[in-house]
Amino acid sequence: MLQLHDLSVEFDEGFQLKHINWQIQQHQHWLITGANGAGKSALAAVLAGYGEILAGSTSRLPTTIGWVSFEAQAQLIQAELKKDDADILDVISLGTCVREIIFTNETDPVIAGELIQKFELEYLLERAFRKLSTGETRKVMLIKALSCHADLLILDEPFDGLDQASHTMLQNHLTHVVKHTPVVMVLNRFDEIPDFISHIAYMEDGQLRHQVNREDTQAFNELYQLLHLKTTHLQVPDSDTDNTRPALNPKEPLVKLSNICIKHTDMVLIENLNWCIQPNQHWQLSGPNGSGKTAILSLITGDHPQCYTNDIFVFGFQRGNGESIWQIKQHIGYVSTALQWEYRVGTSLANVIISGFYDSIGLYSKSTDQQKHIANQWLELLGMQGRGDQPFNKLSYGDQRLLLIARAMVKHPPLLILDEPCLGLDDINRQLVLALIEKVCAAKETSVIYVNHHAQDRIAGIDHYLALEKSADNA
Template identity: 70%
Template sequence: MDTQNSLDGIRLENLTVNFDEKFTLCNIDWTIEPSQHWVITGTNGSGKSALAAILAGVGEITSGKIEGVPKNIGLVSFEAQAELIANELKKDDADIMDVISLGTPVHEMIFTDCLDPELATELVEKFGLTSLMDRAFRKLSTGETRKVMLIRALSNKPDLLLLDEPFDGLDADTLAMLQAHLASIIETTPMIMVLNRFDEMPDFITHIAYMDKQGDSAGQLKYTVNRQDDVAYNELYQLLHLKTTDLDVPEMDESEKPPALDPSQPLVKLTDISIKYSDTVIVDKLNWTIEPGKHWQLSGPNGCGKTGILSLITGDHPQCYVNDIFVFGFQRGNGESIWQIKQYIGYVSTSLQWEYRVSTSCRNVIISGFFDSIGMYSRPSDKQKKIADEWLALLGMTDRADQPFNKLSYGDQRLLLIARAMVKHPPLLILDEPCLGLDDMNRQLVLALIEKICAGSETTVLYVNHHAEDKIKGIENYLAMTKNKG
């Protein structure tokens, strides 16, 4: 690792780092310019702290390179805090010492080798540690220990500050004081913070790095976003919100609930299904059963019959009456109406998004799902308005409730249409290529919402896409169709 005395820019290029063979950061590409202040955020276990620790020299680099890391780094983290405490406890080893160690006093921890004693003295007073200067460091509370580490880091004139959850455990007054002090040194001291909560992000932060999991023991730097890019920033906020929020899928309006289904019966049962046009066979003798609560992914190339199968289920295909189809308690062709079938289905597709061109608010788009309409032509109940607002909260879009749907980004429109399909908690939610036309960030947003639905509702999800390898947590059943060559 190359180091330097002042920060001219740090570059991580295709970097892979192992941490005690338990966790790996993979293929990290990241550039930190001198005038930038970063927050690293992401889901639990994604490697946020590990990414910051790399800059402090932690981990074994197995490939790639890192350049430009300064020598004088101020580090505050739970791991560094635990290491300091562990070193202090070692002094209690009575077998090799003739006297009982009282431990290193706080004033020694702060002022030994301190490069700015005047600032350290000022911070000791501001952090309320004056009366604890003679106490053993290891006798402090967790919050007091964190304050000592902050004072040490800030008063040693660091060329780079690495602060991992620096605001955890601080009371409101102390947090405000620390935020103000950090803001006062942004011209001279670049900062990189690890934060779980966006609402704690200081105003001076210029860029955000978003970490995501790659399996159970690996993480990856997924996105880097300039905070001034409002669109990218809002998308990242929504993604983190959907990935980490404790909000559950909103409840349904019981007054709109369709007749109950027999839970012992499958939602869909297709027996020896065939779809053909003249002499061309698209689907040949397909058997498929969808049980309640068993989420499915249906994948395959263009022309393999995915859309045709969906149309058989929804009753929109002309060949549904010449096939053996059982859906929602009805044997197709025995006098049921298409609306008796559709009341149990929520459907989202790109074609629906093309059709939904009316100028109505985001809230009303969701409410329209209660009436299966495009636009609003009925007066909603207070209950339905409340449920729509809960969906907006889940999506991180509360502040856009009254914005026109047709003014939103393509990705936000797709999220709202999924919420629209879900407001009635349909027994079956069909998502036909929901990521089609979306960039990677919006694709991640849609997949995160699908994960939320799979984990938190009684709705069975049928996710349709081109790629079998594009898996979603919570979906464990797969039907991979191939193009019929006959």
């Protein structure tokens, strides 16, 4: 049916939609969603014939459209104001009354009458349209759109400004309308998504990034989380005020590795490496497979046995002088694919996050009420609120990774080590993870070491780089 083929469109404000490929088949009802400024309403407007086509083509755009949106609403009001301006007589124009606005040639008077009743607008019919409140004009728009026998209904944030009763009424009414009219809806909030929506289009930067069939529950949930992260004002949850982590000397480096050598029986993995990480520096560590990235990180975390044979200063400890690894680990948040493999315990989502306070895999201590509260904040941040009791090992790979990142960040560690955090994640989850990391970098409490191969995963805020080469012995 309706098709947009590699379509690029420009709007008045210079905003562009780029390379849109989209088909709406019969009996599909789409939701367009995305963060603010992503191009949701613009995409809807294209269906209504707006915008200047720069490239690509459209086919079978609808002829009669019922369109409800802020833009359409604004246009109508603008037109009314113009009428007023145009009045050269020295009388106050009352403007067009609501009845005239609603009952035009396109309007089916029976349906319109019904809706007027349902919205309880009878008493406003003779009033001037431009005197109406925002909610009231919205209702008028809805009545017009729903009673014009449209080929396509475009409902851009239709519930905005509606009171609860009208909201419910509209939802009920739509369940009947969708039986004969396709609907494209634009919504910012997933939790308002009506049951009849069958497909979701996710917009970002003027591009149609994801198209998800609602029956694909997993993709649907991921999209939900992504939208949640993108649209919520992300605030990294509180830290545990009862924590007993000793304060670090701000004048000392967090990590100082001197003349590091890592040797195995017959090969030298790392030789004469020096690396100093100061508080509030963010680092990217890169290098080919086998160049020793993970080995170096495990020297810092204390997981590499040769951390006792090297000159390592971490968080105020010169390693090998009677400190325990738990005294080191309390300062570090850590995520890697290997950790995810090891994190195979039958525990709940909330406990996985809380285990970050104890640096344990699984939870072996009684958690405090505050820790539970913080875990819930994180779950909410990840779009998993109310799921705290679900088992971790039943989650999708991407969701597990998100939780482990939350686990790593939960104690607001001075050092956060992210060893290829996006490895194995699909596009949606990768964007989720990157959004989260950027928040942490910006918060300035934590130094980040970020390890990756993918150049496109660069993170805003990282300004120090360490590139390893494959040692000759190891080639």
